[in-house]
Amino acid sequence: MRRVTGGGAAIHRGWMLRGGQYRAFDAALRRRGVELRTDAERYRRAHELPGWYDRLAALTPRSVWTTGVDRAAFDAARRELGAGPAVLRDHTKSLKHRWHEAMFVPDLADADAAWAVARRFRELRGEDLVGGFVLRRFETFVSAEVRTWWVDGDCRLVGAHPDTPRDEPGEAPDLAAAAPLIAGLGPAFTTADFARREDGSWRLVELGDGQVSDRPGTVAADELIAALLGPGR
Numbered sequence: 001m002r003r004v005t006g007g008g009a010a011i012h013r014g015w016m017l018r019g020g021q022y023r024a025f026d027a028a029l030r031r032r033g034v035e036l037r038t039d040a041e042r043y044r045r046a047h048e049l050p051g052w053y054d055r056l057a058a059l060t061p062r063s064v065w066t067t068g069v070d071r072a073a074f075d076a077a078r079r080e081l082g083a084g085p086a087v088l089r090d091h092t093k094s095l096k097h098r099w100h101e102a103m104f105v106p107d108l109a110d111a112d113a114a115w116a117v118a119r120r121f122r123e124l125r126g127e128d129l130v131g132g133f134v135l136r137r138f139e140t141f142v143s144a145e146v147r148t149w150w151v152d153g154d155c156r157l158v159g160a161h162p163d164t165p166r167d168e169p170g171e172a173p174d175l176a177a178a179a180p181l182i183a184g185l186g187p188a189f190t191t192a193d194f195a196r197r198e199d200g201s202w203r204l205v206e207l208g209d210g211q212v213s214d215r216p217g218t219v220a221a222d223e224l225i226a227a228l229l230g231p232g233r
Helices: 019-031 040-047 049-059 071-081 096-102 111-128 178-185 221-229
Strands: 008-010 034-036 063-065 086-090 133-137 146-151 154-160 189-196 202-209
Touching (some): 019 034, 019 040, 040 202, 049 063, 063 071, 071 111, 154 221
Parallel strands (some): 008 034
Antiparallel strands (some): 086 133, 146 154
16 A cells, blocks of 8 residues: 555455455545545445345345344344245355355255355355355356446446356347446446346346456456457557
8 A cells, every 4th residue: 555656546456355444445545645436335335235236136136135144134034035945145255166065055944954054154254254144046047157347337348257267158148127227336347247047038146346356267357458448548
């Protein structure tokens, strides 16, 4: 931070920060005359699922969440979502590489089995766990995830998801319904991940702040930067 000199607008590009960390980072830069294009409130709105879910609920699996990680809070959320399969995460991240152990819940009606998944998730995330539990209704997808990059509500790049960089999308998702909703969210720089559901519709899997979103290794850094800057830049 001490090496930051001069003023003007800036974009952070780095590791995920908790909401409080980002707020402190934002404040420190402002004291040096630097204004992040994505302020702390907008960062949390894009980075944490409770910040964006209500605005984009029509496009994404039904979700409920807690603000703690005790069993009583989890059971209340489990009952609210109702019986059936679900996936588990916290306000910012899942554990996809621990799918059967700490992410997939076969049936929320089985209270003890569901809690075993949540307890393991809590154990593995440890101090990195953010906010609380999020339970999302399980949907069957038939395509790899597609990552889209947005600046000021304008989609600038569509490509593979960083977890499956070799799985280039055979077709671009239909973003007609998503575009005005993402634009209305407010953050200047976001990513949105989509996958095709078995009924053929494109579903929003995740929204994120573009400053801390990973890029697939198959997209060169200069290609991404050029796309984000836009034509003529």
